[in-house]
Amino acid sequence: xxxxxxxxxxxxxxxxxxxxxxxxxxxxxxxxxxxxxxxxxxxxxxxxxxxxxxxxxxxxxxxxxxxxxxxxxxxxxxxxxxxxxxxxxxxxxxxxxxxxxxxxxxxxxxxxxxxxxxxxxxxxxxxxxxxxxxxxxxxxxxxxxxxxxxxxxxxxxxxxxxxxxxxxxxxxxxxxxxxxxxxxxxxxxxxxxxxxxxxxxxxxxxxxxxxxxxxxxxxxxxxxxxxxxxxxxxxxxxxxxxxxxxxxxxxxxxxx
Numbered sequence: 001x002x003x004x005x006x007x008x009x010x011x012x013x014x015x016x017x018x019x020x021x022x023x024x025x026x027x028x029x030x031x032x033x034x035x036x037x038x039x040x041x042x043x044x045x046x047x048x049x050x051x052x053x054x055x056x057x058x059x060x061x062x063x064x065x066x067x068x069x070x071x072x073x074x075x076x077x078x079x080x081x082x083x084x085x086x087x088x089x090x091x092x093x094x095x096x097x098x099x100x101x102x103x104x105x106x107x108x109x110x111x112x113x114x115x116x117x118x119x120x121x122x123x124x125x126x127x128x129x130x131x132x133x134x135x136x137x138x139x140x141x142x143x144x145x146x147x148x149x150x151x152x153x154x155x156x157x158x159x160x161x162x163x164x165x166x167x168x169x170x171x172x173x174x175x176x177x178x179x180x181x182x183x184x185x186x187x188x189x190x191x192x193x194x195x196x197x198x199x200x201x202x203x204x205x206x207x208x209x210x211x212x213x214x215x216x217x218x219x220x221x222x223x224x225x226x227x228x229x230x231x232x233x234x235x236x237x238x239x240x241x242x243x244x245x246x247x248x249x250x251x252x253x254x255x256x
Contacts, residue, residue, distance in 0.1 A: 022088070024107045031094040032134035033057055040078060043115060043130060047075050053100060057093035057137040060102035063126070067119055071128055074117045085112045085129045085138070092138040106138070120144070 029036070033053060034046045047054055051072070058068040074080060085108060092106045114131040127140040 022105045022107045023103045025092075026109065028108065028112065028131055028133040028136070031096060031136075033093055033095050033100070033137060034135035037114075037130060037132050037135050040080060040082075040115065043080075043135075044075055044078075046135060047072060053095070054137060056100040057102070060093055060100060061091050061128075061137065061139040063139075067126065070119055071117055075115075080115045080117055082113065083116045083129075085114050085116075085131060086140060087112075089129070089138045089140050092136050094134075094136050108138075 034050050037043050037046060054072075055068060058071065063071070087107050087110055089106045089108065091102050091104045092108070093100055093102050095101070108131070112131055112133070114129050114133075117128045119126040119128065121144075123144060125142040125144060127142055129138040129140065130136075131138070
């Protein structure tokens with residue numbers, strides 16, 4: 001029983017990788033829907049004469065009757081464009097005998113040319129292609145320009161690497177300015193001390209004539225006649241006050 005279940009699972013699982021691969025068409029024209037189309041006028045004639053074939057192809061591609069009617073009217077009005085068909089298509093129709101078939105996820109040869117008719121839906125554009133080599137009606141669903149711009153913006157924002165703010169510049173180093181050295185202050189009273197040493201001699205030299213003033217005044221008041229001998233008084237040392245002169249009218253004691 002276990003072997004049967006395992007074999008059944010393998011049978012179901014093996015085709016899956018092949019179904020997920022795209023159908024690569026090496027050459028168009030081997031199973032044409034209407035055959036080679038040489039001009040826009042021939043495309044209009046083929047659509048009129050083989051409308052049932054084109055309608056079956058449109059149904060297989062998922063077109064509604066209203067969408068197919070719009071497609072047919074665009075071709076009748078020559079509102080088509082001759083373009084290089086994209087290599088990857090969502091689906092392509094083809095015919096085997098009298099039966100119309102559809103292949104999904106198709107890759108066509110590079111440089112395939114044909115006609116394009118765009119049907120604008122609410123959120124997408126149904127691009128319908130008719131290759132000139134086979135006329136196989138094909139479909140490619142595209143997002144509308146607004147929706148495509150939104151999708152591109154989302155993809156771009158998802159792929160953008162967030163940028164970090166630039167680092168803040170480090171503050172400049174503070175350089176300490178050295179304070180100027182204080183100027184040398186001269187010793188106080190240096191000049192005064194130097195001049196003090198000669199002060200006693202200078203004062204003594206100027207004080208001794210003042211000591212003679214009382215003697216001169218005494219002789220002048222008593223009318224002393226004759227020569228007067230003036231004996232210079234001894235200099236008074238520094239720090240000793242001069243002797244007080246005797247009062248007028250008292251004899252001056254003579255020295256022994």
